[in-house]
Amino acid sequence: MQTQLPRTFLETPSGRRADQILRRCVHCGFCNATCPTYLERGDELDGPRGRIYLIKEVLESGSANRVAAKHLDRCLTCRACETTCPAGVEYGELAEIGRDALRDSGALKSSWITQLLLVLVRHPNWLRVMMTLGRYMRFLLPTSLRETLTHIPRRGEATGTEDASILIMRGCVQCVVTPEVNDHLAGLLERRGIAFQFSDETQCCGGMELHAGRHHVALNQMQRNIDALDPSTVNTVISTATGCGVTLKEYGRLLGSEDGQAFSAKIVDAAEYLRSHTFTKQRKDVSRVAWHAPCTLQHGQQLRGVVESILTKTGYELVPVEDAHLCCGSAGAYSIEQPELSRQLRQRKVDLLTANQPELIATANIGCQMHMGAIAEIPVVHWLELLR
Ligand code: SF4
Ligand code: SF4
Known part of the structure; x- marks a missing residue:
């Protein structure tokens, strides 16, 4: 992607980094296929490729772009797009820079509940x-x-x-x-x-x-x-x-x-x-578990299969879960800032997790646990609880 960022911005570390990331994007759109908000809304501007264009516009013009703020606000920063991108575009980092610029321009504001x-x-x-x-x-x-x-x-x-x-x-x-x-x-x-x-x-x-x-x-x-x-x-x-x-x-x-x-x-x-330790199965009443890998684990830390392997070796049966790469809609303060979209994503996620009759859902992040636990009809626990 060609860029024309202002010279003064290019002299800052954020400017140089944004330029580097933007230039890596080849507009292929593969990332849209795994973006939860694009899949939910079907709007190009609610997918990673559209948001990358919006961030580029914001950084080039320095204006208080309210359209960009709206669509960037709807982004979960789940980073599923990073896992999918063949060009290695670090979208999460670019979104950070874009959000900072939007906040500085006054276009992006948090609600009073988030501020509290x-x-x-x-x-x-x-x-x-x-x-x-x-x-x-x-x-x-x-x-x-x-x-x-x-x-x-x-x-x-x-x-x-x-x-x-x-x-x-x-x-x-x-x-x-x-x-x-x-x-x-x-x-x-x-x-x-x-x-x-x-x-x-x-x-x-x-x-x-x-x-x-x-x-x-x-x-x-x-x-x-x-x-x-x-x-x-x-x-x-x-x-x-x-x-x-x-x-x-x-x-x-x-x-x-x-x-x-x-x-x-x-x-x-x-x-x-x-991961190198062995455990005894503690929950004798539970055998079928649905594992929800938080985005911050599977996309952010790129750690996939580790918890799954520990739980399986300990004697739990992990049920198959479709679209396991998709976010549950929790994402920090997202459920407060974007309640409707957050609830839609949560319902979809809980339906997928419970489709194969697990006895409980295990996860690894407090946000996901609370968010899904509010509507799931089976317990949602931290996976460590299954080992002790
Ligand atoms: S998959 Fe990567 S290179 Fe392709 S549009 Fe998305 S961010 Fe750009
Ligand atoms: S971080 Fe998640 S919600 Fe945001 S653009 Fe990437 S895949 Fe979509």
């Missing part, structure tokens, strides 16, 4: 209080929020060991909504004699800020996380929420610093860490 959520994820105690109040006053909340309050958290009990070389990243929303997930991992490590410590509760990865186009706030949060880690003690950081994991692994690229790269090199998803 962005504050709450940095203050888990406030989030805990708000969720408790929300359960009592559900009737006052918008449907998108009301539906996510169905899960009653079981308070995490594991404490960890100070100065251990392995750190479990708690995750901001996950440590409030499903604290038991980190407890499951802690229990599995303890049983194998592996010492670990937990991250501070306030260490949000910055992913939600990044997707909302608040780049600078996100980068500050990331730097705080790096500064909070003692690199001489911790050599591995395990993430149990794939939405956090994908962002943590990108600190090096996003910050463009050596300490960012060193931090990212320590990040592993729980599945990567546990």
Whole structure:
């Protein structure tokens, strides 16, 4: 694709990167075939190829392009298009740059609920209080929020060991909504004699800020996380929420610093860490499981088949799931910003997951778990729960 980005923009790292990515796109449109919003709406501008053109227009003109903002807002940043693209176009990175430009021009704005959520994820105690109040006053909340309050958290009990070389990243929303997930991992490590410590509760990865186009706030949060880690003690950081994991692994690229790269090199998803271990099947009442690979795992981290292999070796039967590459519609604050499209995608996903009569759905990200759990007629659990 030919580009004519302004010279001043080309002198910045974002400008050079955008130019490089845009030039890689050969307009073939293969990516549209796996884009959930294109499949749902059938509109070229709601597919990756159309959005790439819109981002190019925004970056070339620098204008507050409201059409581009509308269609970019409908993008889930699921990155299924990246997995499909034969030319290696890094759409996710380009969308980040496009969103930043749109936010700077005033064309892209977050709703008040998203802005409130962005504050709450940095203050888990406030989030805990708000969720408790929300359960009592559900009737006052918008449907998108009301539906996510169905899960009653079981308070995490594991404490960890100070100065251990392995750190479990708690995750901001996950440590409030499903604290038991980190407890499951802690229990599995303890049983194998592996010492670990937990991250501070306030260490949000910055992913939600990044997707909302608040780049600078996100980068500050990331730097705080790096500064909070003692690199001489911790050599591995395990993430149990794939939405956090994908962002943590990108600190090096996003910050463009050596300490960012060193931090990212320590990040592993729980599945990567546990893949060489063997487990005993704990849920004797369950044999047929539908696996939902979050986009942040299969497209963002390009980790496919690892959880599947662990669960199968442990004795669970994974039922076939059609269109497994498609997003469930959760995608950070997407269910709040785009409630109708998000619900359509969720219904389609849950129908596909339950088509072959599984007894439960297993996944690896808190957003997907809450989003699908609100309507699925079978339990939706984190896969670690099946091992412990
Ligand atoms: S598949 Fe890749 S090269 Fe083809 S239109 Fe999509 S992004 Fe561009
Ligand atoms: S990130 Fe997902 S929703 Fe956005 S253009 Fe790519 S495939 Fe479509």
